[in-house]
Amino acid sequence: METNVQKRRDNRKSLRVKVISLGDAEVGKSCIIKRYCEKRFVPKYLATIGIDYGVTKVQVRDREIKVNIFDMAGHPFFYEGVVLVYDVGSRESFSALDGWLGEMKQEMGSQANMDTIVFIVCANKVDLTKRRVVDEGEGRLWAESRGFHYFETSAFFSSITDVCDNGGRRPTVSEESVGFTKEQADTVRRIRNSKDCWDMEEVNKAYRKLAVLLHPDKCVAPGSEDAFKAVVNARTSLLKNIK
Ligand SMILES: Nc1nc2c(ncn2[C@@H]2O[C@H](COP(=O)(O)OP(=O)(O)OP(=O)(O)O)[C@@H](O)[C@H]2O)c(=O)[nH]1
Secondary structure (H helix, E strand, O other), X not given: OOOHHHHHHHHHHXXXXXXXXXXXXXXXXXHHHHHXXXXXXOXXXXXXXXXXXXXXXXXXXXXXXXXXXXXXXXXXXXXXXXXXXXXXXXXXXXXXXXHHHHHHHHHHOOOOOHHHOEEEEEEEXXXXXXXXXXXXXXXXXXXXXXXXXXXXXXXXXXXXXXXXXXXXOOOOOOHHHHOOOHHHHHHHHHXXXXXXXXXXXXXXXXXXXXXXXXXXXXXXXXXXXXXXXXXXXXXXXXXXXXX
16 A cells, blocks of 8 residues: 555656647647647547647656646646647748737736746648748747747657657746847848848948858858848849949
């Protein structure tokens, strides 16, 4: 028979964490959870109607962690982890992540301490390479500039069983910890999203500053190489037009 001391010791070792998944419809949240919890892929689409759709146990060092995964479903209780999912073939689902974060903050209320929550971003459906429209650099930059962990996932060929190994407090975002500055991240985003022709005056003024900021020798922010090339190309084409 188990003694009380033994029971207390087991309780101390066993932790329960609550995780929610957020993201647009059909990005693959249920499939990721099913795969993680049941180590199998369920290729059927069923619109999520319940709230509790995944329970699993993981061992992290000497601790057993019971992971309960819920969908959003409007239940304002405290979460230790949030899995933000988007479909790499849908820019809309990527752009929607800010809205999901905002909705979550609103739901948690003013006492919410977001710093104690571990955020995981799953760029899902990476197996469908031909329809991919959000590349790794862009997704990683969005996640890492907020101190979130980033994973490329596919319910077909990978799992996110590493997620709980990163448990504990969410790393605070500092320029030292992510390796790039906020200014560098904002500039990479601005340039990569720019569809307009460059204004010559802006380029002439900004080229030197941008080149210093984004040069691959100086900037390790994901996507910075593309951003640097875009700056160089813009300058080159402007110079051609002037000649
Ligand atoms: N190719 C591919 N298809 C996937 C992947 N993950 C999910 N799917 C498909 O995407 C569709 C939606 O998946 P779900 O897991 O139901 O999506 P959901 O985000 O839970 O959707 P809601 O319940 O509406 O919120 C299904 O038809 C899945 O078979 C993936 O990694 N690759």
